[in-house]
Amino acid sequence: MRGRDEDTGEFFSPSRSQNRREALEVLALGEKLVSLSEAQLAKLPVPESLLPHIRECKRITAHIAHKRQLAYLAKQMRREDDEVLEALRDALDENGEAARREVAAMHRVENWRERLLEGGDAALAELLDEYPQADRQRLRQLVRNTLDERKRNKPPHAFRELYRELRDAILGAREAGDDADDALPEQD
Template sequence: MYDTYDEEHENVARLNKTQQKREIAELHDLAKSLSRLDAVALEKMDLPKELFQALIDVQSMKHGAEKRQFKFIVKLLRQIETESFMETIAELDAKKSEQDKNFHRTERWRDRLISEGHDALTEFMGLYPLADSGQIRQLVRNANKEALENKPHKSSRALFRLLRDIICQ
């Protein structure tokens, strides 16, 4: 990873120190990202045993030990090809971002439907024509009634689940 072979001159050229530091920083970021994954996700990535165990161990460590453990993980990462791990992390981040976006979109629609009523429902049905407007209307009425009576927000949660299913189809 750090040494490159020059065929013309038959010598080994070392990367400059700045480039080495940049690569180590990238590996450290990768190690941090990998450490946030649960054991099941790490098992699916087909990591070497020692690296897998180091990542599991770091999840329960305090600051000083965690810092040393990350140095050890970076050392292990320097010995293997990491491109596939970086791609997997990027895919997971993209998937999480999409889930967050859908969650917030659903929340906004629920809040609009409850506060604006008929106008928001008309707009929602224009975007999602297969949705059951009667069921949505009933849940909106119940949610407003529960809010006025200071009851638990059962209908609001049910409306959120229904909207999530419609939006995330």
């Protein structure tokens, strides 16, 4: 029995059904984590204590043993704080706040890349005003190489390298400004 407060008539604890629903939600979250690759897991705020359990669950392929290991992973996940589980759900949710920030940061970098390719030295001066730690010579070289690639219809190696260079410069500025929660993704 859960028990009731004699004065208010409210229950002291959640019902058995509510506990079961919460446990099944954590199990579903564990299944999502197990289905991710190592690179995808590295991008998520997964606690170090859960990583060995996730890897072990990936390793086991026998159906019942996998199911049992997944249940054990869910048990370990339920021991974590609710904030940790919410952060994981938000990071996995394509419509979550973390995903929106990541997409916005990616668009910022792509906009700067296009501005550099179209605006030349004027755009580079603006970029260096905003992000003084950026490497002027390296960016200028990458812009030149990218424009050359476009003229010759070559694969976009310098185009991608320019994105990575800009991402690193902007991310470095964010970390220096203690605004490191905007993660910038890799672009393929």
